[in-house]
Amino acid sequence: MSSRTATEPGHARSSRGSVTAFVVCLTSIVTATAGLVVDSGRYVAAHTRAANLALSAARFGAQNMTDIRAGNPRVECNSAVRDARAFALARGQQVWVGCDDNGVTVRVVDEVQMQFLSIVGVESRTFSGERRAEPMWG
Numbered sequence: 001m002s003s004r005t006a007t008e009p010g011h012a013r014s015s016r017g018s019v020t021a022f023v024v025c026l027t028s029i030v031t032a033t034a035g036l037v038v039d040s041g042r043y044v045a046a047h048t049r050a051a052n053l054a055l056s057a058a059r060f061g062a063q064n065m066t067d068i069r070a071g072n073p074r075v076e077c078n079s080a081v082r083d084a085r086a087f088a089l090a091r092g093q094q095v096w097v098g099c100d101d102n103g104v105t106v107r108v109v110d111e112v113q114m115q116f117l118s119i120v121g122v123e124s125r126t127f128s129g130e131r132r133a134e135p136m137w138g
Contacts (some may be wrong), residue, residue: 009061035116043125046112050093050127054106057087058133060105065135073137074101103134 061084068077077099084106088095094109107130115120 026060031116035119039112039114039117039122042115043112043127046110047127047129048106049129050110051128051131053088053091054095054108054130055133057084057095058104058106058131060084060087060098061106062090062133062135067110073135074126075135076104080104093095098106103132105130105132 034061060079062075064076064079064083065073067074072133080099081097081104084099084104085099087097088097096107096109098105107128109126109128111124111126113124
Protein backbone atom coordinates (compact mmCIF):
# COMPACT_ATOMS: atom_id res chain seq x y z
CA MET A 1 0.00 0.00 0.00
CA SER A 2 1.36 3.29 -1.02
CA SER A 3 0.11 6.45 0.65
CA ARG A 4 1.25 9.92 -0.22
CA THR A 5 2.31 12.37 2.39
CA ALA A 6 2.65 16.11 2.27
CA THR A 7 6.42 15.78 2.10
CA GLU A 8 6.41 14.00 -1.25
CA PRO A 9 7.49 16.24 -4.12
CA GLY A 10 4.47 15.44 -6.35
CA HIS A 11 1.95 16.42 -3.71
CA ALA A 12 3.52 19.77 -2.82
CA ARG A 13 3.90 20.76 -6.47
CA SER A 14 0.23 20.18 -7.38
CA SER A 15 -1.20 22.75 -4.92
CA ARG A 16 1.59 25.29 -5.01
CA GLY A 17 0.35 28.78 -6.00
CA SER A 18 -3.36 28.00 -5.96
CA VAL A 19 -4.00 30.19 -2.92
CA THR A 20 -2.07 33.07 -4.48
CA ALA A 21 -4.12 32.92 -7.68
CA PHE A 22 -7.33 32.82 -5.65
CA VAL A 23 -6.32 35.84 -3.56
CA VAL A 24 -5.32 37.83 -6.66
CA CYS A 25 -8.64 37.08 -8.38
CA LEU A 26 -10.66 37.84 -5.27
CA THR A 27 -8.79 41.11 -4.66
CA SER A 28 -9.32 42.17 -8.28
CA ILE A 29 -13.05 41.45 -8.08
CA VAL A 30 -13.47 43.31 -4.78
CA THR A 31 -11.48 46.30 -6.06
CA ALA A 32 -13.47 46.46 -9.31
CA THR A 33 -16.78 46.24 -7.44
CA ALA A 34 -15.75 48.94 -4.96
CA GLY A 35 -14.63 51.18 -7.81
CA LEU A 36 -17.90 50.70 -9.65
CA VAL A 37 -19.88 51.50 -6.50
CA VAL A 38 -17.84 54.63 -5.72
CA ASP A 39 -17.91 56.03 -9.26
CA SER A 40 -21.59 55.17 -9.74
CA GLY A 41 -22.42 56.88 -6.47
CA ARG A 42 -20.52 59.99 -7.49
CA TYR A 43 -22.35 60.00 -10.84
CA VAL A 44 -25.79 59.68 -9.25
CA ALA A 45 -25.01 62.38 -6.67
CA ALA A 46 -23.75 64.78 -9.35
CA HIS A 47 -26.80 64.09 -11.53
CA THR A 48 -29.08 64.87 -8.57
CA ARG A 49 -27.21 68.12 -7.87
CA ALA A 50 -27.60 69.13 -11.54
CA ALA A 51 -31.33 68.39 -11.50
CA ASN A 52 -31.76 70.36 -8.27
CA LEU A 53 -29.84 73.31 -9.71
CA ALA A 54 -31.93 73.17 -12.89
CA LEU A 55 -35.13 73.27 -10.83
CA SER A 56 -33.90 76.15 -8.69
CA ALA A 57 -32.84 78.15 -11.74
CA ALA A 58 -36.17 77.45 -13.48
CA ARG A 59 -38.10 78.60 -10.39
CA PHE A 60 -35.98 81.72 -10.16
CA GLY A 61 -36.62 82.56 -13.80
CA ALA A 62 -40.32 81.77 -13.64
CA GLN A 63 -40.84 84.51 -11.05
CA ASN A 64 -40.66 87.08 -13.85
CA MET A 65 -44.34 87.64 -14.53
CA THR A 66 -46.08 90.21 -16.68
CA ASP A 67 -49.68 91.23 -17.50
CA ILE A 68 -50.92 90.23 -14.05
CA ARG A 69 -53.20 93.25 -13.63
CA ALA A 70 -54.56 92.82 -17.15
CA GLY A 71 -55.85 89.40 -16.11
CA ASN A 72 -53.55 87.54 -18.48
CA PRO A 73 -50.56 86.53 -16.34
CA ARG A 74 -47.64 85.05 -18.24
CA VAL A 75 -43.91 84.59 -17.91
CA GLU A 76 -41.86 87.45 -19.32
CA CYS A 77 -39.36 85.33 -21.24
CA ASN A 78 -36.49 87.78 -21.78
CA SER A 79 -36.11 88.44 -18.05
CA ALA A 80 -36.83 84.84 -17.13
CA VAL A 81 -34.15 83.43 -19.42
CA ARG A 82 -31.62 86.04 -18.29
CA ASP A 83 -32.25 85.40 -14.58
CA ALA A 84 -32.34 81.60 -14.85
CA ARG A 85 -29.12 81.55 -16.88
CA ALA A 86 -27.38 83.91 -14.44
CA PHE A 87 -28.52 81.76 -11.50
CA ALA A 88 -27.01 78.57 -12.95
CA LEU A 89 -23.87 80.22 -14.36
CA ALA A 90 -23.13 81.76 -10.95
CA ARG A 91 -22.74 78.20 -9.71
CA GLY A 92 -20.29 77.33 -12.48
CA GLN A 93 -22.51 75.14 -14.64
CA GLN A 94 -23.15 74.93 -18.37
CA VAL A 95 -26.78 75.74 -18.90
CA TRP A 96 -29.52 75.86 -21.54
CA VAL A 97 -32.69 77.83 -20.80
CA GLY A 98 -35.97 77.74 -22.68
CA CYS A 99 -39.10 79.75 -22.04
CA ASP A 100 -42.69 80.10 -23.14
CA ASP A 101 -45.65 82.02 -21.72
CA ASN A 102 -46.41 79.22 -19.26
CA GLY A 103 -43.01 78.44 -17.75
CA VAL A 104 -39.24 78.12 -17.85
CA THR A 105 -37.21 75.01 -18.67
CA VAL A 106 -33.57 74.71 -17.61
CA ARG A 107 -31.05 72.03 -18.55
CA VAL A 108 -27.77 71.91 -16.61
CA VAL A 109 -24.88 69.98 -18.17
CA ASP A 110 -21.87 68.82 -16.19
CA GLU A 111 -19.13 66.21 -16.17
CA VAL A 112 -17.92 63.82 -13.47
CA GLN A 113 -14.33 62.58 -13.43
CA MET A 114 -14.16 58.87 -12.66
CA GLN A 115 -11.77 57.84 -9.89
CA PHE A 116 -11.60 54.07 -10.23
CA LEU A 117 -13.05 53.49 -13.69
CA SER A 118 -10.33 55.70 -15.18
CA ILE A 119 -8.04 52.70 -14.66
CA VAL A 120 -9.96 50.85 -17.40
CA GLY A 121 -10.26 53.87 -19.68
CA VAL A 122 -13.48 55.56 -18.55
CA GLU A 123 -12.10 59.01 -17.71
CA SER A 124 -15.32 60.98 -17.29
CA ARG A 125 -19.06 60.92 -17.81
CA THR A 126 -21.18 63.81 -19.07
CA PHE A 127 -24.75 64.15 -17.89
CA SER A 128 -27.57 66.65 -17.76
CA GLY A 129 -30.43 67.46 -15.44
CA GLU A 130 -33.51 69.16 -16.85
CA ARG A 131 -36.41 70.64 -14.94
CA ARG A 132 -39.35 72.95 -15.70
CA ALA A 133 -41.11 75.48 -13.47
CA GLU A 134 -44.59 76.77 -14.22
CA PRO A 135 -46.06 79.51 -12.05
CA MET A 136 -49.50 78.88 -10.65
CA TRP A 137 -52.07 81.62 -10.99
CA GLY A 138 -55.24 82.00 -9.26
